[in-house]
Amino acid sequence: MDHSSEIEIIYDKQGNPHEVIDFNDDDEGSKLGFWFFLFTELMLFGGMFLVFTFYFYRYTDNFLEASATLNIVLGGINTFILLISTYFMGMGLINFKNGEVSKAKVKIVLTIVFSIIFLTVKYFEWMAEIHHGIYPDSEILNAKEHGIILFFGLYFTMTGLHGVHIIIGIALMVWVILLMNRGTITTKKYVIFENVALYWDLVHMVWVFLFPLFYITGLGR
Amino acid sequence: MTHKSFYDETHTVFGHHENKILQWIFSIDHKRIAILYMVVMFAFFAVALLVALTMRIELFFPGEQVLSPDQFNQAFTLHGVIMVFLFIIPGIPAIFGNFLLPIMIGAKDVSFPRLNLFSWWLFLLGAIIALSSLFVGNGFADTGWTFYAPYSTNTETNVIAALTAAYILGMASILTGINFVVTIHRLRAPGMGFFKMPLFVWGLYSTAWIQVLATPVIGITLILVIIEKTIGIGIFDPAKGGDPILYEHLFWIYSHPAVYLMILPAFGVVSEIVPTFCRRTIFGYRSIAISSAMISIIGYLVWGHHLFSSGMSEWAKVTFSFLTFFVSIPTGIKFFDWIATMYKGSIVMKTPMLWVVGTIVTFAIGGLTGVVLATLGITTHLHDTYYVVAHFHYAMFGGVVFMMFAAFHYWYPKFVGRMYDETKAKIAFWMIFIGFNVLWFPMFIAGILGMPRRYFDYLPEFTIYHQISGVGAVLTLSGIAYMAYVLIKGLKNGEIASANPWNATTLEWQIDSPPPLENFRNTPYIDFEPYDYKDGVPVHNLYDEIHKGR
Amino acid sequence: MTHHETLTESMFIKVFFALIALTTLTFLQPYFMHQDLSNTIAIQMFIAVIKTFLIGAYYMHLKYEQPLFRWVVLIAVITLTIFFVITSFDAIYRNDINDFFT
Numbered sequence: 001m002d003h004s005s006e007i008e009i010i011y012d013k014q015g016n017p018h019e020v021i022d023f024n025d026d027d028e029g030s031k032l033g034f035w036f037f038l039f040t041e042l043m044l045f046g047g048m049f050l051v052f053t054f055y056f057y058r059y060t061d062n063f064l065e066a067s068a069t070l071n072i073v074l075g076g077i078n079t080f081i082l083l084i085s086t087y088f089m090g091m092g093l094i095n096f097k098n099g100e101v102s103k104a105k106v107k108i109v110l111t112i113v114f115s116i117i118f119l120t121v122k123y124f125e126w127m128a129e130i131h132h133g134i135y136p137d138s139e140i141l142n143a144k145e146h147g148i149i150l151f152f153g154l155y156f157t158m159t160g161l162h163g164v165h166i167i168i169g170i171a172l173m174v175w176v177i178l179l180m181n182r183g184t185i186t187t188k189k190y191v192i193f194e195n196v197a198l199y200w201d202l203v204h205m206v207w208v209f210l211f212p213l214f215y216i217t218g219l220g221r
Numbered sequence: 222m223t224h225k226s227f228y229d230e231t232h233t234v235f236g237h238h239e240n241k242i243l244q245w246i247f248s249i250d251h252k253r254i255a256i257l258y259m260v261v262m263f264a265f266f267a268v269a270l271l272v273a274l275t276m277r278i279e280l281f282f283p284g285e286q287v288l289s290p291d292q293f294n295q296a297f298t299l300h301g302v303i304m305v306f307l308f309i310i311p312g313i314p315a316i317f318g319n320f321l322l323p324i325m326i327g328a329k330d331v332s333f334p335r336l337n338l339f340s341w342w343l344f345l346l347g348a349i350i351a352l353s354s355l356f357v358g359n360g361f362a363d364t365g366w367t368f369y370a371p372y373s374t375n376t377e378t379n380v381i382a383a384l385t386a387a388y389i390l391g392m393a394s395i396l397t398g399i400n401f402v403v404t405i406h407r408l409r410a411p412g413m414g415f416f417k418m419p420l421f422v423w424g425l426y427s428t429a430w431i432q433v434l435a436t437p438v439i440g441i442t443l444i445l446v447i448i449e450k451t452i453g454i455g456i457f458d459p460a461k462g463g464d465p466i467l468y469e470h471l472f473w474i475y476s477h478p479a480v481y482l483m484i485l486p487a488f489g490v491v492s493e494i495v496p497t498f499c500r501r502t503i504f505g506y507r508s509i510a511i512s513s514a515m516i517s518i519i520g521y522l523v524w525g526h527h528l529f530s531s532g533m534s535e536w537a538k539v540t541f542s543f544l545t546f547f548v549s550i551p552t553g554i555k556f557f558d559w560i561a562t563m564y565k566g567s568i569v570m571k572t573p574m575l576w577v578v579g580t581i582v583t584f585a586i587g588g589l590t591g592v593v594l595a596t597l598g599i600t601t602h603l604h605d606t607y608y609v610v611a612h613f614h615y616a617m618f619g620g621v622v623f624m625m626f627a628a629f630h631y632w633y634p635k636f637v638g639r640m641y642d643e644t645k646a647k648i649a650f651w652m653i654f655i656g657f658n659v660l661w662f663p664m665f666i667a668g669i670l671g672m673p674r675r676y677f678d679y680l681p682e683f684t685i686y687h688q689i690s691g692v693g694a695v696l697t698l699s700g701i702a703y704m705a706y707v708l709i710k711g712l713k714n715g716e717i718a719s720a721n722p723w724n725a726t727t728l729e730w731q732i733d734s735p736p737p738l739e740n741f742r743n744t745p746y747i748d749f750e751p752y753d754y755k756d757g758v759p760v761h762n763l764y765d766e767i768h769k770g771r
Numbered sequence: 772m773t774h775h776e777t778l779t780e781s782m783f784i785k786v787f788f789a790l791i792a793l794t795t796l797t798f799l800q801p802y803f804m805h806q807d808l809s810n811t812i813a814i815q816m817f818i819a820v821i822k823t824f825l826i827g828a829y830y831m832h833l834k835y836e837q838p839l840f841r842w843v844v845l846i847a848v849i850t851l852t853i854f855f856v857i858t859s860f861d862a863i864y865r866n867d868i869n870d871f872f873t
Contacts, residue, residue: 010411012746018411020744028837029332029407035840036399036433039847043437046851047471051445051456053855054467054862060808076798083794087787090830094780137453146455146462153454153461157445194832201831208822212797212815217808219801406839434850466865470858521853525861534864535871540857 027191034195038202041165045206048158052213055150062147067218070155074125075215078118079207085114086204089173093197099187105180108173111200115170122163126156155214162210165203172196226638226735227252234335249334250738255320256636257341261348262308262315268352269303270698272296277694280687283679293677294363295378299355301366302383306390307348309621310479313486314397314432315344317628318425320636322401324729325419327410327747329740332403340396347389354382365675367476370457370468374449381450384443391436391443394482398432401425410728413747416507419727420751423510424489427517431478431485435521439475442468466531473524481520483617485513487624488555491577494631495559497725498574499566500757502750505558512551519548526595530604538597545595552588556581567757571723572646576627579654583619587612590665605675607686608668611661619657626653626704633708634722638735639715645707652700660693720764726752731763741767777835786829793822 008020023029056063092107129152133140136153176196179185185193233247245253276296279288288296319337323330331337355361362383364373373380405426409418418426446468448454455461457468488509496503503509525533525541559581568574590612594600603609634640664672667686672679679687721730728747732740745763753760797818801811828834833841 008744010744010746012412012748018746020411021407023328023330023332023334023404023408026332026407029403031836032406032839032843033333033336033399033403035843036402037395039433039843040395040399040437040440042847043434043851044441046847046854047438047441047474048445050851050854050858051467051471054464054858055456055462057859057862058464059462064808072798079794080791083787083790086826086830090783091780094778094783097777136455142461149455149461150463153456156452157448157454157456161444198831201826205823205826208819208826209816212819216797216801216815217811219798430846434847438854466861470861474854521850522857525857532865533861534867535869536864536867537857537861539871540860 027189030191031194031198034198038198041202045161048154048161049209049213052154052158055147055154056213059145059147059150062145063151064218066148066151066155067214067216070215070218071125071128072215072219074121075211078121078125079211081114081118081121082204082207085111085118086200088114089197089200093190093193096187096190096193101180101187105177108177112170112173115166115173119163119166122159126159129155158210158214162203162206165206169196169200169203172199224733225737226733227738228735230738232334232738234338247338249330249338251319251323251330251334251337252736254337254341255316255318258311258315258319258344261345262311265303265307265348265352269300269308270701272300272303274694274698276300277687277691279677280679281691282687283681283684285678288677290677291363294365294675295361297675298363298365298383299361302351302362302387304617305366305479306387307344307351309483309617310394311344311390311397312483312621313490313625313628314401314425314428314482317421317490317632318397318401318428318486321632321729322404322422322425323408324732324736324740325422325727326405326408326413327728327741327744328404328408329744331400332407333400336396337400340393340400343389343393343396347386347393350382350389351386354379354386357382367472368443368446369472370446370449370463370465371459373446374457381447384447388440388443391440394432395436395440398429398436401429402433405429410744410747416510417747417750418510419489420492420503420506420509420513421486421489421727423513424485424487424492427513428482428485431482431517431520435475435478435482438471439479442471442475445471466528466533469528469531470524473527474521477524477527478517478520480613480616481516483621485516487621487628488513488552490624490628490631491559491580492555493725493727494573494577494627495562496752496754497631497723498569498571498577499562500569500724501562501566501754502752503558504561505554506750506752508554509558512554515551516548519544519551523548526600529597529600542595542597542600546592549588549592556585571630572641572643572650573627573631573723575647575650576623576630579650580620580623580627583615583623583654583657587614587616587620591616603668605673606668607664607672607674610674611664611668614661614664619661626650629708631723632729633711634718635729635734635736637712637715638718639711640718640722641707641711641715646704649700649704649707652703653697654700656693656696656698656700658693660690660697663689663693721759724759726754726759726761728763731767743767743769778829778832782829786825789825790822793818793825 007022009017010020011017021029088107088110092104092111095107096104129135134152135141136156141149141152173196176185176193179192227250231244231248231250231253233244234249235247238244238247245257248254275287276293279286279293357379359378361378362368362373362376362380363378364376364380368380368384405422445456449457455463457463457465459465492503492509522544523541525537526545529538590608594603594609594612630641630646663686667683670683672683672686718734720733722734723730728745743766745766749761797815800814804814806814827844833844
């Protein structure tokens with residue numbers, strides 16, 4: 001069944017050869033497919049940002065007020081942590097392409113470590129809000145103005161959705177290391193690693209838009 | 222003809238299997254996956270038809286007959302959810318797209334065969350979750366398939382199950398869309414540029430883009446409703462400052478393009494059948510191809526015409542009405558091209574062509590009544606009446622489903638290797654066509670006179686319309702049952718079909734019926750247009766070239 | 772792989788430092804540039820867009836891929852923009868009096 005080592009060549013009327021792409025061995029295709037998947041992630045988060053923008057417009061003052069109560073230090077730390085994690089991920093890919101496999105694995109592990117730190121910081125941020133009685137459908141939150149209720153509803157939902165994607169990212173990175181050990185990902189065939197790196201960059205991109213809208217708008221007021 | 226077909230051998234995941242059932246449900250062959258989709262979809266189609274019949278029986282007289290008011294709400298929700306998410310949206314791409322796309326472009330499979338199988342498994346999972354919600358708790362959702370907030374966030378029926386099912390089905394749709402787009406970009410046979418692809422492929426291509434672009438938006442919308450129901454964030458709850466109209470925006474941002482998901486592959490089917498049975502090349506190939514892309518694009522701009530009576534701003538209403546008029550233009554182009562192809566062609570009125578002619582009538586009615594509904598002055602009067610119900614059934618059933626029936630009759634010999642009884646198939650067509658119009662045409666009138674949709678009961682003056690519709694429903698269902706009988710009979714008793722019983726030109730007719738596992742032993746080089754006829758006969762015959770060396 | 776030009780280590784590191792600088796800027800901006808709300812949002816989104824460009828072009832290799840990939844991203848962005856713009860017609864004018872046609 002596996003003819004992936006034989007390339008099919010066919011000829012046109014002038015006798016020119018043409019290669020027939022084998023779907024079992026099409027890295028460009030895999031990358032293209034993954035980009036379309038990232039596309040769907042963009043639309044998913046885009047929908048969420050649409051909801052956020054809609055309510056920001058409607059309840060601007062409430063949103064700014066609520067934004068000012070968020071912990072800018074923790075938010076800021078997380079922003080830099082995520083940025084640094086993408087550095088390690090990207091550098092790991094470059095190392096791998098140059099044949100430096102163990103360096104690459106170390107970088108992936110570092111990315112995982114930083115991601116876990118991100119999640120931990122986020123956990124403390126959430127706990128702080130929850131300890132103040134601010135969580136969806138809480139008595140304290142329901143007593144506040146509409147815009148404040150919605151701000152925090154969106155805060156937990158969007159950072160939560162983002163966090164879920166980080167957890168998935170960590171799982172994917174572990175999987176990449178396993179595949180490297182198994183020899184499925186090699187320095188000649190590493191499209192899976194490339195795709196996971198792309199995924200991580202997308203997760204970062206979402207945060208690039210998320211944190212100014214949630215944290216910076218209320219800053220310094 | 223003792224060649225092996227894809228029914229005799231296959232590729233599977235999780236190793237080799239002796240068991241025949243495992244060889245089907247673990248198969249990564251696009252042709253088997255198409256049939257797997259077909260089996261599940263038909264089962265659910267039958268369920269949804271029975272639900273519809275039950276509603277028609279309930280509505281035959283005013284007052285309560287066989288359903289309580291709450292059960293009626295659940296019935297139309299179930300009917301809508303199954304028909305929209307489990308039958309029509311996956312519909313033609315899942316069955317005919319999966320089976321034919323690789324073959325039509327000269328490829329041996331799709332770009333991601335295992336992902337393709339995974340899509341089917343997701344589809345099955347979504348279907349099971351949806352169906353099982355009928356039997357637990359407070360029963361199936363009663364919100365209508367549109368799940369409008371705030372009712373959907375407050376009702377006690379199994380909305381979360383229905384939403385979860387819809388989300389999983391959406392994932393299956395997205396993965397199929399990704400598969401198809403990449404396949405079309407990467408695996409076309411050498412020489413086949415975009416403007417040498419068959420028009421069915423153009424239809425699938427435009428559809429796949431919509432699947433990828435629009436489905437995630439409903440994904441996030443459904444998730445938000447689930448989150449709202451479980452932890453109460455408040456985004457669609459007016460008591461917390463939320464906006465139900467925002468839900469409607471988000472829902473229809475997907476669900477309007479979704480109707481183009483339904484119709485674009487169907488138009489592609491018509492574009493395949495018309496040249497074959499007119500024995501000449503299609504008129505305006507490029508304009509049909511580009512009109513598919515245009516429908517895809519403009520279709521994103523019109524979702525607000527579902528919100529005309531919601532309380533949207535006047536600015537938004539005017540914008541959407543204007544844009545909706547526009548979207549009818551590319552469809553009009555297609556109709557013009559098809560009719561131009563038929564004009565002075567030597568038409569062979571076999572069953573597939575009969576279905577095409579039928580749908581040209583019914584879909585035209587569906588489309589034109591859509592333009593009526595887009596007119597702001599009239600729409601408020603007709604909103605949520607039977608006029609709307611008649612409109613979308615003419616478009617979805619009289620359009621997509623009729624075209625799907627046409628596809629079944631056209632590609633039947635390719636799938637099965639046999640032919641069905643032509644005369645009986647034509648009788649089935651007439652039963653369905655007449656029954657369909659008796660069922661839905663009165664609803665236009667009832668709607669104008671004020672009969673509201675989704676109503677369990679009605680004023681006595683509407684009785685006659687419901688009764689005529691009821692008779693039409695019985696005739697239509699009998700016709701569908703008869704059609705099923707004819708097609709099933711052909712499986713065992715039909716005449717053996719050759720590779721190209723219709724004398725068509727596209728690549729699927731240049732290989733055996735049914736196709737071998739690998740589709741093409743030798744990939745052909747394509748340097749010609751897809752509908753090349755000369756004096757009513759196909760110009761290119763690639764059968765020998767493809768099978769050389771067997 | 773048909774990459775003649777590819778992302779070098781030094782380019783990657785340069786982009787990293789650019790991102791660090793831009794990120795720092797986003798945190799400082801409200802303090803040293805006192806702006807009203809719409810200007811703050813404009814500046815923040817502008818910086819976010821620049822960062823996205825850098826991440827997309829370099830980290831995600833779009834600069835080095837076939838044009839088709841860039842089209843995919845462009846179409847996603849255009850589609851989202853359309854959604855935002857048209858929805859805004861409702862958001863902004865929702866409570867206006869409907870007197871278009873009087």
